[in-house]
Amino acid sequence: KQEVTQIPAALSVPEGENLVLNCSFTDSAIYNLQWFRQDPGKGLTSLLLIQSSQREQTSGRLNASLDKSSGRSTLYIAASQPGDSATYLCAVRDNYGQNFVFGPGTRLSVLP
Amino acid sequence: EAGVAQSPRYKIIEKRQSVAFWCNPISGHATLYWYQQILGQGPKLLIQFQNNGVVDDSQLPKDRFSAERLKGVDSTLKIQPAKLEDSAVYLCASSSLPQTGTGYTFGSGTRLTVV
Numbered sequence: 001k002q003e004v005t006q007i008p009a010a011l012s013v014p015e016g017e018n019l020v021l022n023c024s025f026t027d028s029a030i031y032n033l034q035w036f037r038q039d040p041g042k043g044l045t046s047l048l049l050i051q052s053s054q055r056e057q058t059s060g061r062l063n064a065s066l067d068k069s070s071g072r073s074t075l076y077i078a079a080s081q082p083g084d085s086a087t088y089l090c091a092v093r094d095n096y097g098q099n100f101v102f103g104p105g106t107r108l109s110v111l112p
Numbered sequence: 113e114a115g116v117a118q119s120p121r122y123k124i125i126e127k128r129q130s131v132a133f134w135c136n137p138i139s140g141h142a143t144l145y146w147y148q149q150i151l152g153q154g155p156k157l158l159i160q161f162q163n164n165g166v167v168d169d170s171q172l173p174k175d176r177f178s179a180e181r182l183k184g185v186d187s188t189l190k191i192q193p194a195k196l197e198d199s200a201v202y203l204c205a206s207s208s209l210p211q212t213g214t215g216y217t218f219g220s221g222t223r224l225t226v227v
Binding site: 004041042043044045046089091099100102103104105 | 116203219
């Protein structure tokens with residue numbers, strides 16, 4: 001059974017810092033991995049999707065990497081801004097189904 | 113494009129009462145999901161529909177939870193009777209490309225508090 005963990009659980013940084021969020025999964029037989037953002041009282045917004053054959057994806061100040069063999073992904077946020085404050089969720093989709101297994105998330109606060 | 117609509121936004125009920133949530137997916141999305149998100153945890157899939165048929169309900173507590181998607185559009189999720197541990201946010205999502213894992217759109221959710 002796939003299990004997804006994320007560290008740290010919470011992170012508070014001053015504006016402008018570069019930061020890294022970590023995601024680990026137990027079964028390396030994944031189809032793809034996706035990073036989501038969740039704002040309080042809102043649904044989830046997809047940030048980056050990495051297929052199992054890819055090593056990384058970039059979108060603006062966000063960069064996500066995938067090391068399938070070690071069961072790890074990192075989300076790198078450059079030059080953080082207060083608007084980046086949210087919970088970031090990692091989700092993996094395995095080769096067998098159409099659904100995602102989510103991690104518990106990292107709650108990020110960027111202080112002005 | 114309108115998003116995934118959910119109602120109500122909030123609901124407070126006593127244990128052993130029943131409750132129902134409604135979801136209207138994005139027009140044309142054949143796949144609809146219901147997730148349960150307990151505070152401090154990631155969303156957990158309860159049920160997946162493809163049109164009006166159930167694809168996966170392996171994690172749905174069928175003794176108290178039920179869901180339907182009539183005519184392959186709107187969906188309702190019901191809990192009867194509710195327990196304290198059902199307190200959570202219930203998220204609905206729809207997708208046009210479930211095989212690829214892309215094209216997911218989530219609603220804002222219904223926050224249920226069972227007292």
